[in-house]
Amino acid sequence: MENETAIERSIKEFVYSKIQEQVYLDVSKSNTITVKHQSKHGSIALAMFWLRVLRHQNNYPMPKYPYKQLYDKNGSNKVILKVDSVTLTTFNSTGTLMIQGHFVLEWFVNVFPTIILAYDAPIKDPQRISTAYSQYTESWKQLTEDDRVKKALEDKEIKEREDHAIQVADTLDTVLDTVNAEVEKYDTQSTVVSQTDTTGLAERLKVAQDTVANQLAEELKLMSLDVWSGDTLQEQLDNIRTGCVRDGATFIYKLWKSVLHHWFSDPDRKIYIVTPFLDASRLVDVCNIILEHRLEADLDAFYVRQKCDYTRDIFEVKQNALEKYDAKDQMFIEYKIFSNIIYPLKRFHAKFIGCIKGNEAEVLITSANFHGDHFEYSNMDSVQYQTMSDVEFISQFLQPINASVLERK
Structure with a gap:
């Protein structure tokens, strides 16, 4: 397919060349990468194949590695292997291979291709692969x-x-x-x-x-x-003009709330919030800040995916957030905030907040989702603050998102 990555294409070709089964990657869940069969019902043959690959002498052979089988009333259900700080689960009835861990993306990119190559390589004693992933896992305690x-x-x-x-x-x-x-x-x-x-x-x-x-x-x-004062906020924004990597829970989250608090206090600013993933707690944050500045706040658009919190869609997230408020505030939130939420049909993964004042614009860009997975747990994410003209901001940031609202998936 046109948007396939090299690793996804190599996995598809590898599986098809060995057992003539078709698979695809699912990365929709946080800290999880799943290789699934194209068919809804899956394939037992695919499950047996993944177990052969993982248990190969060049990879994680038995009994050197702790494979664990879990059973249900119908027999064997799944096989679990915990290794290299990730958990690999093979579902025997469907052939689905699920990989989970804090740094699963780094492990998948650095290690999984070597597992595929090792399957066809001459037999040798399995060795611990030294990759960039090892550096991530070793620094986790720190x-x-x-x-x-x-x-x-x-x-x-x-x-x-x-x-x-x-x-x-x-x-x-x-x-x-x-x-x-x-x-x-x-x-x-x-x-x-x-x-x-x-x-x-x-x-x-x-x-x-x-x-x-x-x-x-x-x-x-x-x-x-829980926001910074004006001087402290400006100092932090000046420090990230060139961009950097900071922790989502202890820095980016507070920065995000502080910037929104500062922007919403100015009636001359039009604010834009863009995030594919959103939970009720972060939506409550936005509502609380706007309620604090209900006379000045001007939320022009709030872009989010319809399926924005695992299996929950934005309508359920909104309902969970509304339950935190009394009837009077609920009416204000529905009119002032929820009416400006937009659901682009085209898949997007951009995360930023921006504002326009006169002919100038500000934007805070980050790799962190506005979700508890990034704002409540430690995640090293990129963050950058930029200023530009309103024309640049509209053409380079808002226009691609707005265009996708009318496109089909």
């Missing part, structure tokens, strides 16, 4: 530890912000106590206070109250939304 440290630092930051908010509240009380004490002092000493002095004192008290109250309100708002 990544987990890094996530733990980052989470501890984030918890510390939240605690410091909470303490600061309490300190601000205490400061407001102190200011009020000080001013009230001064007023009482004037009364006690029977000091003659002119109308001008009284007015000035009242104005200073009002300014002090407003300033501290506004500061406290802003701190509490940012804390509740």
Whole structure:
């Protein structure tokens, strides 16, 4: 087919040349790659073939490797092999081969072709294949530890912000106590206070109250939304103008929410959200931020696949999100947000948020899906912030997505 990758084509040719069966790759599920039979009912012969390939002396021969058979009431159902930090499952009734793991894509690209080649190669002692995948698996523990440290630092930051908010509240009380004490002092000493002095004192008290109250309100708002302040956000955006790889759960997720919070607070910005995969929690995030800025927020378009959360489609995701709100907010969300959700018919995998203000545009591009798989679990994803003209943004980002809305799959 026209859009086939080299590895997909080689697997199809390999299987067909050996047992004249036709297969295809399914990569629709996160952390999972599946090789399936073209026929709906599959093939037992295909299952036996995959077991021969995996158990070949050059690959993972028995009994050196721990194959495990699971049975149901009808007999053998599937054979499982856990090796190289991935799990390979062969379904005996259909011939489906499912490969799962945190770095399954890297393993599949680097290791699976060598398994195919080894099947036809002269017999030799199986050796551990040294690939880039090994580097990923060996660094997994370090990544987990890094996530733990980052989470501890984030918890510390939240605690410091909470303490600061309490300190601000205490400061407001102190200011009020000080001013009230001064007023009482004037009364006690029977000091003659002119109308001008009284007015000035009242104005200073009002300014002090407003300033501290506004500061406290802003701190509490940012804390509740879990977003960065303006200066911190701009610093982070400047750091990723050239693009980099960062962790989705500890960096990109907070950046994503902070950018949306900043953009939606400006009524002159039209915002665009594009993600193939979306879960109810991330949709709730978007709804919460827009509700925070319900008078200013301008969501122009929200592009997402109809089947966007494993087996759930966008309609079920919307319903799950709506359950979090009361009737009044539900009506606002339906009108202000859900009415702008668009489902392109053509398959797309682009992930970005963008905005247009005047003749300028900003866009935050990432490889992370706006989904719990990338925003709640550690994933190293690319991220980049760009500015450009509105014409460039429309032609290079929005136009291809908009064009696919009217196309057939």
